[in-house]
Amino acid sequence: xxxxxxxxxxxxxxxxxxxxxxxxxxxxxxxxxxxxxxxxxxxxxxxxxxxxxxxxxxxxxxxxxxxxxxxxxxxxxxxxxxxxxxxxxxxxxxxxxxxxxxxxxxxxxxxxxxxxxxxxxxxxxxxxxxxxxxxxxxxxxxxxxxxxxxxxxxxxxxxxxxxxxxxxxxxxxxxxxxxxxxxxxxxxxxxxxxxxxxxxxxxxxxxxxxxxxxxxxxxxxxxxxxxxxxxxxxxxxxxxxxxxxxxxxxxxxxxxxxxxxxxxxxxxxxxxxxxxxxxxxxxxxxxxxxxxxxxxxxxxxxxxxxxxxxxxxxxxxxxxxxxxxxxxxxxxxxxxxxxxxxxxxxxxxxxxxxxxxxxxxxxxxxxxxxxxxxxxxxxxxxxxxxxxxxxxxxxxxxxxxxxxxxxxxxxxxxxxxxxxxxxxxxxxxxxxxxxxxxxxxxxxxxxxxxxxxxxxxxxxxxxxxxxxxxxxxxxxxxxx
Numbered sequence: 001x002x003x004x005x006x007x008x009x010x011x012x013x014x015x016x017x018x019x020x021x022x023x024x025x026x027x028x029x030x031x032x033x034x035x036x037x038x039x040x041x042x043x044x045x046x047x048x049x050x051x052x053x054x055x056x057x058x059x060x061x062x063x064x065x066x067x068x069x070x071x072x073x074x075x076x077x078x079x080x081x082x083x084x085x086x087x088x089x090x091x092x093x094x095x096x097x098x099x100x101x102x103x104x105x106x107x108x109x110x111x112x113x114x115x116x117x118x119x120x121x122x123x124x125x126x127x128x129x130x131x132x133x134x135x136x137x138x139x140x141x142x143x144x145x146x147x148x149x150x151x152x153x154x155x156x157x158x159x160x161x162x163x164x165x166x167x168x169x170x171x172x173x174x175x176x177x178x179x180x181x182x183x184x185x186x187x188x189x190x191x192x193x194x195x196x197x198x199x200x201x202x203x204x205x206x207x208x209x210x211x212x213x214x215x216x217x218x219x220x221x222x223x224x225x226x227x228x229x230x231x232x233x234x235x236x237x238x239x240x241x242x243x244x245x246x247x248x249x250x251x252x253x254x255x256x257x258x259x260x261x262x263x264x265x266x267x268x269x270x271x272x273x274x275x276x277x278x279x280x281x282x283x284x285x286x287x288x289x290x291x292x293x294x295x296x297x298x299x300x301x302x303x304x305x306x307x308x309x310x311x312x313x314x315x316x317x318x319x320x321x322x323x324x325x326x327x328x329x330x331x332x333x334x335x336x337x338x339x340x341x342x343x344x345x346x347x348x349x350x351x352x353x354x355x356x357x358x359x360x361x362x363x364x365x366x367x368x369x370x371x372x373x374x375x376x377x378x379x380x381x382x383x384x385x386x387x388x389x390x391x392x393x394x395x396x397x398x399x400x401x402x403x404x405x406x407x408x409x410x411x412x413x414x415x416x417x418x419x420x421x422x423x424x425x426x427x428x429x430x431x432x433x434x435x436x437x438x439x440x441x442x443x444x445x446x447x448x449x450x451x452x453x454x455x456x457x458x459x460x461x462x463x464x465x466x467x468x469x470x471x472x473x474x475x476x477x478x479x480x
Contacts, residue, residue: 002071003022004071004072006021006070007020007043007044008066008067009039009043010065011042011066012046012059012065012067013036013042013059014036014039016059017045018096019034024072042065046079047068047069048117049119050107052105053105054478055081056475064081064082064329065080066079066080068080072092072117076090076091077091077115085100086101087099088107088111090339092109092114098110101305124290182427193416193419200412204407207405230374230376234371240364240368260424274331277331277336282468285323288321447476451472458476
């Protein structure tokens with residue numbers, strides 16, 4: 001069983017430094033009145049439950065105070081308070097330290113878990129510490145009201161869960177009814193506002209029709225662009241046809257030239273083949289010279305293996321050179337024959353250019369025939385397209401109207417959303433402001449009543465010492 005082994009009070013009320021060790025069983029604190037007996041219990045409660053709040057229990061003339069509680073399992077908690085700091089220290093059985101701050105009026109969860117001493121809720125808000133009782137306090141629940149006793153017994157049994165659930169459901173039902181009323185009112189307002197915009201459906205239909213018309217106009221514009229390009233091509237082809245007719249008139253003897261051109265093409269191919277072979281032969285001669293230089297540079301090698309490899313390479317190159325030499329002789333003979341043919345065909349370039357131009361002109365003639373057919377078809381289509389485009393002379397005005405309609409529709413939608421959001425936020429703000437004002441008024445009333453009671457009794461409710469008006473104002477300021 002876990003129990004308090006030691007309590008140390010420093011600068012707490014009348015205690016400068018007091019260290020108390022407790023027994024596992026029964027402990028009795030005896031002494032004359034106003035000597036700090038109740039301050040010990042108050043210090044233990046302050047360390048365990050963080051009550052009371054404020055800093056009036058700091059010893060006069062001191063800047064801080066602390067209460068340390070040591071348990072039998074060597075765990076230790078320390079409550080520290082000064083004008084600028086409000087801390088909890090937790091030391092485990094291995095004396096490792098943890099510091100807690102910014103917890104307000106609550107006790108950190110780690111402290112509650114380490115001490116395992118917590119308050120019991122008697123009803124919704126009232127709490128009681130079963131482990132520690134104040135001076136002249138009656139037995140548990142006997143001094144309480146009958147309603148409090150019933151609520152606390154219900155909480156110990158677990159009946160309060162059902163009561164809390166019923167209360168929460170009733171609150172939820174009230175809140176839902178209020179929200180339902182507000183929503184119905186908002187719906188009615190919105191329906192009235194939407195009646196002003198009934199004409200938008202007709203505008204949407206008109207917008208769809210205009211979009212379809214816009215798509216058709218774009219298609220027709222694309223067709224017109226294509227027809228203009230075809231017209232330009234047609235003009236160019238007519239010019240080319242006139243030029244080709246002139247050339248055809250000049251070139252009546254095309255058949256003879258074609259035969260000559262075919263012979264020349266064959267001979268040119270042979271010439272190109274022989275020229276490539278000659279270039280290949282020159283490359284081989286260059287490689288032979290390069291290899292001979294390498295062989296001359298490698299005469300003084302001492303390693304026999306490398307010398308054998310070089311000999312094998314030379315034998316292979318020799319065979320290859322013999323083959324190349326035989327090919328070279330046959331190629332040289334062919335070159336002599338082809339040179340004679342080339343001398344005879346000095347003017348082959350002119351004939352070849354003319355044959356190429358004739359071939360191109362004939363090809364263009366075939367293309368012109370097909371273009372002429374397409375032009376005739378496109379001419380019929382353009383006439384139909386121009387008649388169709390005359391119907392859409394006022395298209396620019398329709399585009400501007402459509403753009404204005406789209407902008408107005410988008411602005412209306414954004415305005416409706418903003419209106420809904422502002423109304424919802426305004427209702428929430430009004431409710432919160434009212435609640436805050438009510439709470440502030442209640443706090444002021446309670447503080448005034450508390451001040452009147454202190455002025456009547458002129459005794460501190462915590463330490464039961466006499467107090468004056470200044471200390472009363474300080475206590476009220478701390479609570480406020």
